[in-house]
Amino acid sequence: MRIVVLGAGTVGSSIANRLCREGHSVTVVDKDATHARRVYDEMDVRSVTGSAANSSVLFQAGMLGADLCLAVTGSDEVNMIAASMAKAMGARRAIARVYASVFRDLSTFDYQRHFQIDRMLSLEHLSAMELAREIRHPGAVAVESFARGELEMQELIISEGTAAVEVPLRDLKLPCGVRIGSISRGGELKIARAEDRVAPGDRITLIGTREDIDEVRGKFQKSPRPKQGVVIAGGGETGYHLARVLEGRRFAVLLMEVDRQRCEFLAAHLKQTTVVNADAQRRASLEEERVGSADVFVACTGEDEDNIMSCVEARELGARTIMCVVGRPDYANVVGKLGIDHTVSPRKVIAKEVMSFLNTGAVISRTPLAADEGIEILEIEVVDGAPATEHVLAGLDLPPQCLIGAVIRENYVMVPGADDRFTAGDTVVALVETSAVEQTVKMFSSNGG
C-alpha cells in the first residue's frame, strides 16, 4: 500500500519503519530537514521536507490517491488539517494523532466528522486502554473500546449458580444495549447465537456501553471479586484516562499528581477516584499513600526515568503488580530486570492500532478479538448500493458466524435489532469468525463482490 506518514518524530519514524519492513511503499514528511534526512538515510522510504499542512508538500509526497495518511506530527491542529486535506485529495483513509481530549469529544463539536477524518487517535488514551486491559484481565483478551469510545467490549467468566446458567441467550432478557459477542469454552471460541446457553467457567464477551455492561454483570457473575487497590503515579492524559476507565465498582483508584491545579481538574472530573497532590518520586509520599499494600502500581508521568524510579520504589515497598509506561525503546531491556511486571510503550500501542487500518475496500479496521483464536472485530463502512442496505437486518444473508455488535449513524451508537436497516454512511461494528470475513465483507461492498 502507499502510505504517507506526516511527522518523523519518535512515533512517525517507528511506524514508518514498521510499515517499510512489511513491504509498503512509504513517504515520510517532516518540516525539519534533518529529521527527514535521517529517516531517508535509515530506511527505505521517500522523504519530503516541509509542513504537513502545506498542499504543495502533500502533493509532492504523493498524497493524491494514497491508500493511507498518518498524521502524527507534534501538533494536534496540523494533524487534523493535514488528515482532512489528505481525504479531500483522495487518500482512502486518514488518521490523525491528537493529544488534547477535547478533539475526540463530540458533545460540542465533532472534529472527526467535520474534518472527514477516519480516526483520531490519542497515544495517551491508547496507552491508558492498554494498561486498563492488563489490569482488568491480566494476560487475557480485549477491553477494546469501539465506536469512538462509546462502546466497550468486556470479557467475563461465568460463575456457578448465576441466573444465566443453562438459559438460552434469547431468554436472558438483556437490556437492548448489550449483546453477548462470543463464548469461549474449553479453548474453543465462537460467535454466540440466540439458542446458545452458557455454563459455569465459560468466558464470554459482552458488547455495549460500560454502564449497561456493569448492570448485567450480576446475571453472569456472583459477588464480584473484592475491590482491588490501584495507585496511579502521574495525572497527565494517560493517568486521567486510566483512572476514568477503572474507577467504579471493581477498583479503588488513587491518583498521585504533583501539580496542584491539575489535581483540581482531576478531582472535579473523576468522581470515584481519590486524587492526592503528592510527588510519586518521593519515597515518603509513596509510603504515606500506602503504595506497599496496593494491588497494582502504575507509573505514567511523562518521564521514563521518573516512571522507572518510582516503580522500583513501589516494588520495594511491596506493591503486588508493577506497571510502567516507557517511551524510549532503549529502556525496554532494562525494565524487566528491575522487577517491573508490565510495560506499555506508546509507540508500540499506536503502531498496533495503525496496523488494523491496512485494509482494502469497505473495511475500515480489522482487529483480532484475542490472539490466535479465530474471531475478528471488523469495522465496516456501509457504501451506496451494498447488498446489506437492501433489506432489514433479519432479511440479510449474513453468515451465521457474524454478529453485528453496533451501528454508528450520524454520531449515535446503537445496537441494531432485527427490524433495523443499514443505510449508506453507517459504520458497522461486527464480530466475525475469520472463515466468514470474506463473505461478510461482500455484503457491504458496492457491487456485492
Added chain:
Amino acid sequence: MKFADFISQDAICAELKATDKEGVIREIVQALLDAGRVESDEFEGVVKAILKREELGSTGIGRGVAVPHTKHPSVDQLVGTVAVSKTGVDFASLDGEPVHLFFLLISPPHRPGDHLRALENISRQLRNDTFCRFLKQAKNPADIQLVLEEADNNQFGS
C-alpha cells in the same frame, strides 16, 4: 475521472523544444491555445499562474514526471494535456532528476472537486512505471493518445 474527460487530444506534444522550466510551460500552454482551449488574451495570465504555483514547491514529483497545474477563471471546464521532452528538463524536481513527462492541468475555480479528482487520477496512473515508459517512448501524439486510452481502460492495472 478518466483522461478522456480532460486531456485535449489536439494539444498533446510528443516532442517539446523548450529546455527550461518556464519555456516548457509556455510551450505547453501555447499548444492548448493553438488547440482552442485557452484564449490568446489569457495566455500570459495562465502561464503566470502556473509558474506562481511552482514557486510554492515544484510539481516535479520525481522519476522524471511533473504535473504543473493551476486554477484559472478563463477556463470553464477542466483543460489538460500531455507533453514529452526527449532531452529532459531541469524542473527543480524532488529527486533532482530531469523531467521527461509533463501533465499540465488548468481547472475552473468553481469546480474544486473535479480538479482534485483529475490530479488524483494523474498521480495514480503516473505511479505505474509501464505507463510512464510507454508515454516517454511514444513517437507522436497519436501514440500518446493510445496509451492514455489504455490507461482509461485500466490496462496498466493500477
